[in-house]
Amino acid sequence: xxxxxxxxxxxxxxxxxxxxxxxxxxxxxxxxxxxxxxxxxxxxxxxxxxxxxxxxxxxxxxxxxxxxxxxxxxxxxxxxxxxxxxxxxxxxxxxxxxxxxxxxxxxxxxxxxxxxxxxxxxxxxxxxxxxxxxxxxxxxxxxxxxxxxxxxxxxxxxxxxxxxxxxxxxxxxxxxxxxxxxxxxxxxxxxxxxxxxxxxxxxxxxxxxxxxxx
Numbered sequence: 001x002x003x004x005x006x007x008x009x010x011x012x013x014x015x016x017x018x019x020x021x022x023x024x025x026x027x028x029x030x031x032x033x034x035x036x037x038x039x040x041x042x043x044x045x046x047x048x049x050x051x052x053x054x055x056x057x058x059x060x061x062x063x064x065x066x067x068x069x070x071x072x073x074x075x076x077x078x079x080x081x082x083x084x085x086x087x088x089x090x091x092x093x094x095x096x097x098x099x100x101x102x103x104x105x106x107x108x109x110x111x112x113x114x115x116x117x118x119x120x121x122x123x124x125x126x127x128x129x130x131x132x133x134x135x136x137x138x139x140x141x142x143x144x145x146x147x148x149x150x151x152x153x154x155x156x157x158x159x160x161x162x163x164x165x166x167x168x169x170x171x172x173x174x175x176x177x178x179x180x181x182x183x184x185x186x187x188x189x190x191x192x193x194x195x196x197x198x199x200x201x202x203x204x205x206x207x208x209x210x211x212x213x214x
Contacts, residue, residue, distance in 0.1 A: 099137030
């Protein structure tokens with residue numbers, strides 16, 4: 001059966017809104033004497049779809065090149081939570097997160113805006129919800145917002161997740177993903193010592209996907 005993959009990563013461009021104060025995405029291309037194009041990129045590692053390593057908020061935490069493949073590849077649950085900015089434990093309990101789960105949260109708020117203006121009113125999880133996920137034993141949490149933590153957050157959400165060894169995938173595009181069970185492929189760049197990395201992330205319906213080694 002042919003697999004239908006959904007690309008849940010944002011396209012990097014200079015139109016992409018970034019966290020205020022972060023380095024925006026810039027692509028510079030040069031045509032060499034032989035007619036070949038050689039490009040360079042300048043950007044924050046938290047621009048667009050990206051993986052946060054525990055090091056982002058946890059001193060001595062793992063950096064992004066240490067991300068285990070078994071965390072980045074495997075079954076994932078897309079869950080839809082429509083709420084007013086703050087996701088509480090009660091919003092997550094119906095999901096019934098279990099040890100080893102990968103949870104991708106679709107809020108519908110989105111990350112990009114035609115104007116390229118950053119929206120501070122995105123939906124994110126509270127410290128209490130982060131503690132609930134940590135106690136549940138999940139290994140990865142993703143969200144279609146620029147951060148897993150509210151704009152006014154003080155870092156507690158990130159620290160709670162990092163201390164539990166949970167990897168965080170932010171800036172997803174879940175517009176085409178209906179709630180349900182999928183297989184996740186998330187490939188961040190292998191950057192030594194970095195707290196984050198841009199990532200290409202895709203999901204496929206489990207019923208439609210056959211891994212090459214099966």
